Each structure stands twice: as structure tokens, then as C-alpha cells.
Amino acid sequence: MKKRIRKISEGQIKIVIVVFIVVIILALLLWGMVPGKIYDVSEILKKSSSFDGQELEVTGIVTEWTSTSRNFTLVDSINNNYAINVTHTSWYPEGFGVNETIVVSGIFLSNTTHIESKTIQIGCPSKY
Numbered sequence: 001m002k003k004r005i006r007k008i009s010e011g012q013i014k015i016v017i018v019v020f021i022v023v024i025i026l027a028l029l030l031w032g033m034v035p036g037k038i039y040d041v042s043e044i045l046k047k048s049s050s051f052d053g054q055e056l057e058v059t060g061i062v063t064e065w066t067s068t069s070r071n072f073t074l075v076d077s078i079n080n081n082y083a084i085n086v087t088h089t090s091w092y093p094e095g096f097g098v099n100e101t102i103v104v105s106g107i108f109l110s111n112t113t114h115i116e117s118k119t120i121q122i123g124c125p126s127k128y
Contacts (some may be wrong), residue, residue, distance in 0.1 A: 038103055041076035041084050045113065052110035055118075058084065059103045062096070074104060074115070084108075088117040095122045 041060040044051055058074065063083070065072035070089055076082035086104055096102070106117035 040078070040082075041074055042079055042082040044084065044108060045082050048108075048110040048113065051108045054108055055106065056108050056115070057103055057105045058108075058115065059101065060084070062098055062100050062102055065098055074102070077101060084113055084115055086115045086117050088120060090118070093120055093122050096120060 036057055038057045038059050039051075041058060044056065044058055059077065060074035061077055061080075063073045063075050063080075071085065071087050074084045074086050086106070088104075088106075100122060102123070103121040104115055104117045105119045105121075106115040108115050
């Protein structure tokens, strides 16, 4: 017996293409929602040159800040000998202040051990 070759209709091809495109779009959307790694201040400073110019999320404790300043220092939550200077030019979230544990998202500049912050989240990073 001969096997009969089945033809694929033009409509079936269109359905397959549409399904493929939808799957790709959904995958890209979900990929953008996956959170990145949140680093401790000490992790960044121990390998600062490898993080230079990268957008990072860094957790630590706020020190050296006043309500009129756009700059503050973020120290490591375990070893306060590690500290990064942060500039934040946007609004500060409610509850922001000295001794608060925060997560800063921004660009790290290794030559000045500085982060140009884009966003700040208050609280323990395990909540995010």
C-alpha cells in the first residue's frame, strides 16, 4: 500500500504562523517580567570593574541622607565597611530614610563607586 501524502492547506499554514507569532510575543513579554539578581553592596564592590556601566539592582541600608539631598550612601547590610554612593534625581518613595533597607536600581560607575539611581524600593528584597 502506498502512503497518501496529505497536503497542507493555505489556511492551516496561516494558523500555524499566527500561533507561532503569538507564542514568540508571549515569550518576550514574560522574559521581560523575570526579575534580575539583586546584589549586596559587598558583591558589587568586590568585583566593581566587572559591573562598570551595567544596570543593577543593589540592596543595602541608607546612611548619610537628608530630605533635601539627592545623594545618599548605601552600606552593605552585613558588613558596613562596604559602601556605595547613590544619586537619585527622581522622587523618593514614602518611608525612605536613614537606616531603611532598600533596593536601588540604576547604573553602576566603578571609577567612582557610584550608582545613578532610576528607582528605589523600600524593604527587604525577599519581598520582591
